[in-house]
Amino acid sequence: MARSSLLDRLPVTPPVLMRRLAVAAVVAQIGIAVTGSVVRVTGSGLGCPTWPQCNPGSIVPVAHPELLPLHQWVEFGNRLLAVVVVLVSGACLLAALGARPRRTRLVWLAAAMPLGVVAQAVIGGITVLVGLAWWSVMPHFLASIVLVWLAVELVAEARDGGPTTRVVPRHVRGLVITSTVVLGALLVAGTLVTSAGPHAGDAATPRLDIGVPTLAQLHADLLFAYLGMVVGLGFALWATKAPARLRRRYWWLVGVVLAQGALGGIQYGLGVPEALVSLHVLGAALVTAAAAAVWTATRAPVPADDRVTGDVPPESAPPPAAVDGTPGTDGAPVHASAGRPES
Ligand code: HEM
Numbered sequence: 233m234a235r236s237s238l239l240d241r242l243p244v245t246p247p248v249l250m251r252r253l254a255v256a257a258v259v260a261q262i263g264i265a266v267t268g269s270v271v272r273v274t275g276s277g278l279g280c281p282t283w284p285q286c287n288p289g290s291i292v293p294v295a296h297p298e299l300l301p302l303h304q305w306v307e308f309g310n311r312l313l314a315v316v317v318v319l320v321s322g323a324c325l326l327a328a329l330g331a332r333p334r335r336t337r338l339v340w341l342a343a344a345m346p347l348g349v350v351a352q353a354v355i356g357g358i359t360v361l362v363g364l365a366w367w368s369v370m371p372h373f374l375a376s377i378v379l380v381w382l383a384v385e386l387v388a389e390a391r392d393g394g395p396t397t398r399v400v401p402r403h404v405r406g407l408v409i410t411s412t413v414v415l416g417a418l419l420v421a422g423t424l425v426t427s428a429g430p431h432a433g434d435a436a437t438p439r440l441d442i443g444v445p446t447l448a449q450l451h452a453d454l455l456f457a458y459l460g461m462v463v464g465l466g467f468a469l470w471a472t473k474a475p476a477r478l479r480r481r482y483w484w485l486v487g488v489v490l491a492q493g494a495l496g497g498i499q500y501g502l503g504v505p506e507a508l509v510s511l512h513v514l515g516a517a518l519v520t521a522a523a524a525a526v527w528t529a530t531r532a533p534v535p536a537d538d539r540v541t542g543d544v545p546p547e548s549a550p551p552p553a554a555v556d557g558t559p560g561t562d563g564a565p566v567h568a569s570a571g572r573p574e575s
Contacts (some may be wrong), residue, residue: 234376242326244330249327250338251387253320253323253390254390257321258380260313260375262521263514265377265517266517267309268513276302276507279299279302279303279305280293280311318349322344323341324342325532338389356369366432366437370420377516380521384524385524388528389482395533396532398531399474404469404474408465414454419520424442427440428444455496481522486516486523488518
C-alpha cells in the first residue's frame with residue numbers, strides 16, 4: 233500500500249490535541265533532564281540492576297540487602313519517566329502526521345522527539361559502556377537541552393498552525409540569534425564544570441583534569457556576557473515596540489536567568505550540594521525553554537485576511553522589518569497586526 237494512503241488513514245488530529253501533546257513533550261523533556269541529574273548526583277545508576285525489570289523477578293523495586301531503597305526508587309522513577317517520554321514523543325509524531333493540512337515543519341519537529349529518544353538511548357548506552365566518562369555525559373545532557381528547545385518550537389508550530397512572518401526588525405532577530413549562541417556556550421561551559429566537579433555518578437569515574445574554579449569562572453563570565461545581551465535585547469524590544477507577546481516572554485526569560493544565576497552562585501559557595509545541582513539542571517532547562525519561547529515569538533502567524541489577499545508575504549518571502557510602520561533594513565513596512573495575543 234502506498235505510504236501516502238497509509239498516512240491518510242490516520243485519524244485527523246484536532247489542533248488542541250496537537251498543542252497539548254507538544255506542551256506535554258516540553259514537560260517530559262525537562263523532567264527527564266532533571267531526573268537524570270538526580271540519578272547522577274545520588275549515584276543511583278545501578279539502583280535497578282536489571283532491565284526492564286528493576287530487580288530480578290520484579291518490575292518495581294523490592295527490598296534488597298545490597299541496594300539502598302533511595303537508589304532503587306530514584307532509578308525506577310527515571311525509568312518510568314523515560315517510558316512517558318517515549319509515549320509522548322511517539323504520540324507527537326502520530327498527531328503531527330494526522331494534522332490537516334499536513335505541515336512539513338510540524339512533522340519534522342514532532343519527528344525530532346522520537347528520533348531524540350533513539351539518539352539519547354545510544355548516547356546513554358555509550359555512557360554506561362565507558363563508565364560514565366565525562367565526555368559521554370556532556371553530550372547526553374546537551375542532547376536533552378536541544379530536545380527541550382525543539383519541543384518549545386513544536387509548541388509554537390502547533391499553536392501558530394501555518395505560515396508565519398517576522399515581527400521584529402532584522403537586527404533584533406540578529407540579537408536574539410547571537411544571544412542564543414552565547415547561551416549555548418554558557419550551557420556547554422556548565423557541563424564542563426560538572427565534568428570536572430564531584431558529581432560524576434560513580435567514585436571511579438575519570439574526571440576532566442581542569443580546575444573547577446577555572447571552569448566555574450569561565451561559566452560565570454559567559455553568564456555575564458549572556459546577561460549583557462539580554463539587557464541589550466530588552467532595550468531593542470522596547471525601542472522597536474515589539475509585540476506584547478514577545479515582551480511578556482522576555483520578562484520570563486529575565487526572571488529565570490537571574491534566578492538561575494543566583495542559584496549557581498549559591499551552589500558554588502555551598503560546595504555543590506546534590507539537591508542544588510539538580511535544581512540547577514532544572515534551571516538550565518527552564519532558561520533554555522524561556523529563550524526558545526522568546527525566539528519563537530519573534531515570528532507570528534500571518535493574519536488570515538492577509539493570507540487570502542496575499543498582503544503579507546508567506547514565510548519564504550522577505551519579511552517586514554520594523555514594528556512602528558517605518559521602513560526597516562528590509563525596506564518593507566511593518567504589519568503591526570502580525571503579532572497576536574497569546575493563546
Ligand atoms: C543562566 C545562568 C546559568 C546557566 C544556564 C547554567 C547552566 C549550567 C549547566 C547546564 C550546568 C551543567 C549541568 C550538568 O551537566 O548536569 C551547570 C553546572 C554548574 N554551574 Fe551553572 N549555569 C548558570 C549560572 C551559574 C553561575 C552564576 C554559577 C556560579 C559560579 C554556576 C555554577 C555551576 C556549577 C558549580 C556547576 C557544576 C555542578 C556540578 O558539579 O554538577 N552556574 N550550569
